[in-house]
Each structure stands twice: as C-alpha cells, then as structure tokens.
Amino acid sequence: MNDRPREVQLSRRSLLASTAALLVAGATSARARTLSGAMPWEKGTASPPVPVRPGPWQFFTADEAAAVEAIVDRLIPSDELGPGGKDAGCAVYLDRQLAGPFGRSEGLYMRPPFMNGTPGQGYQGADAPAARYRKGLAAIADYVKANFGGKTFNALAPADQDKVLTDIEKGIAKLKDVNGVSFFSLLLSGTQEGFFADPIYGGNRDMAGWKLVGFPGARYDFRDWVERYNEKYPLPPVSIMGRADWTAKD
Numbered sequence: 001m002n003d004r005p006r007e008v009q010l011s012r013r014s015l016l017a018s019t020a021a022l023l024v025a026g027a028t029s030a031r032a033r034t035l036s037g038a039m040p041w042e043k044g045t046a047s048p049p050v051p052v053r054p055g056p057w058q059f060f061t062a063d064e065a066a067a068v069e070a071i072v073d074r075l076i077p078s079d080e081l082g083p084g085g086k087d088a089g090c091a092v093y094l095d096r097q098l099a100g101p102f103g104r105s106e107g108l109y110m111r112p113p114f115m116n117g118t119p120g121q122g123y124q125g126a127d128a129p130a131a132r133y134r135k136g137l138a139a140i141a142d143y144v145k146a147n148f149g150g151k152t153f154n155a156l157a158p159a160d161q162d163k164v165l166t167d168i169e170k171g172i173a174k175l176k177d178v179n180g181v182s183f184f185s186l187l188l189s190g191t192q193e194g195f196f197a198d199p200i201y202g203g204n205r206d207m208a209g210w211k212l213v214g215f216p217g218a219r220y221d222f223r224d225w226v227e228r229y230n231e232k233y234p235l236p237p238v239s240i241m242g243r244a245d246w247t248a249k250d
Helices: 004-031 062-075 089-100 129-147 159-169 180-196 207-213
Strands: none
Touching: 062 089, 062 129, 062 159, 062 180, 089 129, 089 180, 129 159, 129 180, 159 180, 180 207
C-alpha cells in the first residue's frame, strides 16, 4: 500500500503529465532537415573573433596605458626565457577587452542587489570591468603620488613598483574608494589571460606564452603527442589566424 500523502502523488502525477505534454508538443512542431551535398550549417551564422590590429589605445588614456604597461611588466617580467608582459602585448589585450563587450559586462546579470561575494563567488558589485579599471588605476595613481613624492607608477624604480603591487595585493596599501585586493586580482588574471590567450586578441605576441609552456596552439590534431610526457613538442605553435608562412604568395 502506498502511504505517501495524496497531495504529493497528485503533484508528481501533474508534473509528469505536463512534461509529457511539452515533449509531444515539441516533437510535433519540430521540422527535420534533409541535407544532401551540403554542410549542416549556414554560411555567415558564426561569430568569429575579430583580429586585433595595431593602433591607438581604444580604452586606456595615455597615462593609464603607461601605468598598465609598467604593471604587466612587473607581474610578468622579462627574463632569459622570453619577453615580459608589456612586450607580449598584455596591455593591448586588456585595452581591447575593456573597450569591448567584456568591459561592459555584456551577457552577465548586472542588476541589484549588490553585495560583497565570498572568495568562491568572485566580484558581486555594480561596476563592469571597464569602470573597475578606470577607478582602480586612478586610485593607484593617487596612492603612488601621495607616497612617492608625486611620481607616477611607471616612473618608479622596479623595486618600488613591486612594493606597491605587493602591498595592494596584501591589502596593506589602502586605495581610495577601491578594494585593492579585489582589483589586484582582476589585474593579475587579465594579465595572465593576455599572456596565454590566442594572439588574435592582441596579447601573447609571437605566441611567447605558448612557446614558454610548450603549448601547440590551435593545431588541428596533435593526438600523437598527448601521452608523450616529458618530451618537447617539436613543432611551432599555431594561432587561430594560422601562420604567416602558410599564407599563399602571389
């Protein structure tokens, strides 16, 4: 004998019945396509990334750009293994991202209530990344000016630049109206993205990040090397854009 409450049985029965009705309705309204000698998609319906071209800053002001180039070069300094953040194009990557949909938080829910999120939730505030960068860079500029004799961040000695960034990361440096720890995290993650993203987005210039870690890039097939541990991949990495030596010559 089923001793569950009657209202539970009814609600479950109603749910199953309504789900079945939706499935039937969906099946009857669908129209199958018969393809013969054609691809199962239509030309021009994709949204491929637009390659970043050299040119003026699209989001950063000249002062902001100078500071960001100095910052990314301290977060990823150049050494004998390759270029640093600036020469790898990390500032250009950030500039183009902030000038585009990412900077405006397009596609994300950006309505109240706003509150401080847990570390696992990440940023839960009202400002999109573009606004956060504008406020954060201004706050860093004010902090440096007040504590280093009126200088700008990019005019500081490397050791002083490292101290400023370290103090911001640890919450020692108090930025006006800005959560320095949160902004540093945003800066660091964006710089890392710029160093390892496909070069089509403006960073990872000459695929420096991929060469550093031995990543083959957007090659069609490298299954033969997936399980060959501790062996250096012998072929150069490939961007979504391909390689210059693949371009047909007239």
